[in-house]
Amino acid sequence: MTDTSIDDGQLYIGGKFTQGSSGRRFDVTDPSTGAVVGTVADADPADINTAVAAARLAFDEGPWPRMSGRERARILHKAADLIRARAEEIVRLESLDVGKPVSLCLPVDVLTTAEQYEYYSALAQSVDGATRPIPINAHAYTRREPLGVVAAITPFNFPLILSTSKIAPALAAGNVVVHKPAEDTPLSALFMASLLSEAGVPDGVVNVVTGHGSVIGDTLLEHPGIDKIAFTGSTAVGRHAASIAGRNLKPVTMELGGNAANVVFADADLDKAIGAVIKGFVFNTGQFCMGGPRLLVARELYDTVLGILAQAVPGVPVGDPRDPVTVVGPMAGARHRDKVEEYVALARHEGGRIICGGERLELGGGFYYQPTVIAGLANDSRVVQEEIFGPVLTVQPFDSEDEAVALANSTRYGLAAGVQTTDLARAHRVAAGLQAGIVWVNDWAMLDPAIPFGGVKDSGFGREYGPEALQSYTKVKSVVVSLA
Numbered sequence: 001m002t003d004t005s006i007d008d009g010q011l012y013i014g015g016k017f018t019q020g021s022s023g024r025r026f027d028v029t030d031p032s033t034g035a036v037v038g039t040v041a042d043a044d045p046a047d048i049n050t051a052v053a054a055a056r057l058a059f060d061e062g063p064w065p066r067m068s069g070r071e072r073a074r075i076l077h078k079a080a081d082l083i084r085a086r087a088e089e090i091v092r093l094e095s096l097d098v099g100k101p102v103s104l105c106l107p108v109d110v111l112t113t114a115e116q117y118e119y120y121s122a123l124a125q126s127v128d129g130a131t132r133p134i135p136i137n138a139h140a141y142t143r144r145e146p147l148g149v150v151a152a153i154t155p156f157n158f159p160l161i162l163s164t165s166k167i168a169p170a171l172a173a174g175n176v177v178v179h180k181p182a183e184d185t186p187l188s189a190l191f192m193a194s195l196l197s198e199a200g201v202p203d204g205v206v207n208v209v210t211g212h213g214s215v216i217g218d219t220l221l222e223h224p225g226i227d228k229i230a231f232t233g234s235t236a237v238g239r240h241a242a243s244i245a246g247r248n249l250k251p252v253t254m255e256l257g258g259n260a261a262n263v264v265f266a267d268a269d270l271d272k273a274i275g276a277v278i279k280g281f282v283f284n285t286g287q288f289c290m291g292g293p294r295l296l297v298a299r300e301l302y303d304t305v306l307g308i309l310a311q312a313v314p315g316v317p318v319g320d321p322r323d324p325v326t327v328v329g330p331m332a333g334a335r336h337r338d339k340v341e342e343y344v345a346l347a348r349h350e351g352g353r354i355i356c357g358g359e360r361l362e363l364g365g366g367f368y369y370q371p372t373v374i375a376g377l378a379n380d381s382r383v384v385q386e387e388i389f390g391p392v393l394t395v396q397p398f399d400s401e402d403e404a405v406a407l408a409n410s411t412r413y414g415l416a417a418g419v420q421t422t423d424l425a426r427a428h429r430v431a432a433g434l435q436a437g438i439v440w441v442n443d444w445a446m447l448d449p450a451i452p453f454g455g456v457k458d459s460g461f462g463r464e465y466g467p468e469a470l471q472s473y474t475k476v477k478s479v480v481v482s483l484a
């Protein structure tokens with residue numbers, strides 16, 4: 001393989017790579033050049049049926065759910081070791097598929113994935129029940145059992161991390177998985193399937209079906225062989241998936257869209273705060289559900305902060321993801337850049353003032369967009385209220401703490417939020433008032449497999465990471481034994 005080509009991808013079902021029933025393929029594009037670098041099998045509903053049958057067999061009759069937690073832990077830890085050993089190869093694949101700068105892809109995407117397997121390999125040994133003393137002559141205890149076959153549906157922006165945030169806890173608890181990665185970014189899912197097999201995960205425990213959500217999504221969501229739906233993606237598709245889950249009474253985790261506010265108070269350490277603001281909106285080229293695209297700044301700092309951003313943001317290195325100095329790569333696809341262009345045009349139309357950026361960047365045929373800062377928009381502007389999912393920051397002033405919290409909470413989303421202040425009491429007070437699944441104080445994007453994240457309001461429900469995620473892949477059974 002060269003740096004800009006891939007092996008053609010196949011479906012991974014029952015421990016084997018297979019072409020899929022239709023024989024159709026779809027293109028994989030390098031976002032930094034726009035060039036097609038390979039193709040992947042384009043699955044049909046029949047392939048979903050085959051994958052669920054393989055998963056069902058692995059769960060109902062295979063060794064994985066019957067192993068001790070310690071045995072599963074050894075295998076998951078071996079997976080982490082293999083990820084670390086093959087990190088360079090995985091970085092190349094993920095960077096090629098998503099356009100991620102290699103300098104960030106290693107520590108962020110690849111090593112976090114290894115850490116998730118390490119973390120859940122430890123927790124695999126902690127799945128236990130409780131004894132409950134009761135006032136009748138009986139021994140009562142609870143068992144935590146795996147749910148069964150998990151349908152994992154994942155988005156394009158962090159393919160490795162977000163599939164692992166489902167697969168690692170699901171496997172740790174003894175479940176099996178049918179994974180449908182995003183059509184834009186299927187490569188690392190196929191790589192991980194074979195890596196997990198090499199680590200010792202038995203056949204049928206992890207199955208990967210690449211294809212289009214519009215073609216195979218409903219078959220997976222509706223399948224009677226599925227026991228849980230773990231979905232990460234847009235609020236619109238999540239709402240559709242949750243409605244199917246509701247009708248079929250299937251447990252769900254919904255990790256959906258976001259539009260977080262970063263609140264900078266007048267007492268903030270300004271250098272740190274500006275760092276958090278810039279990181280918050282350019283990280284992963286703004287394709288970050290927990291990004292901070294809405295800056296709320298104390299009115300007395302408003303002009304100063306706009307001046308600093310106008311100077312600093314154009315200096316953020318944008319370019320070839322393979323260049324080690326690059327911080328912002330291309331967007332993951334042409335349609336994602338087109339969407340950002342439409343929102344920036346709308347901002348201009350709505351009277352927004354472009355402080356910096358505001359244009360696409362013509363670089364080697366890739367899908368680049370300049371990091372963009374926009375001031376002067378009303379809070380009810382669509383550009384402020386909706387999820388843009390690109391490197392765009394809107395800036396609004398506030399006059400009081402109460403107003404800052406109200407503005408921060410004024411969108412339909414509630415995934416993340418940030419507070420920049422040196423006043424400790426204010427930090428805790430504002431964190432408590434923000435409607436979000438995670439609040440960062442004096443930085444942005446501090447994440448770890450031990451810290452749960454997830455949404456409120458239209459950002460979804462359920463939590464990934466932490467012991468909370470492990471528990472969400474188990475069910476409790478009570479056993480009461482008469483001692484009479």
Ligand code: NAD
Nearest residue numbers: 154155156181182213217218233234237255256257258289
């Ligand atoms: P998307 O909703 O378009 O797609 C997500 C997944 O759903 C893809 O695999 C897609 O193929 C699949 N899908 C599409 N139609 C389907 C259907 N009818 N049935 C079943 N599956 C279907 O999202 P995207 O554009 O890939 O990702 C961006 C979105 O994801 C943003 O809104 C972002 O905020 C959100 N996101 C949320 C989190 C989180 O943790 N809350 C993390 C990352 C991304």
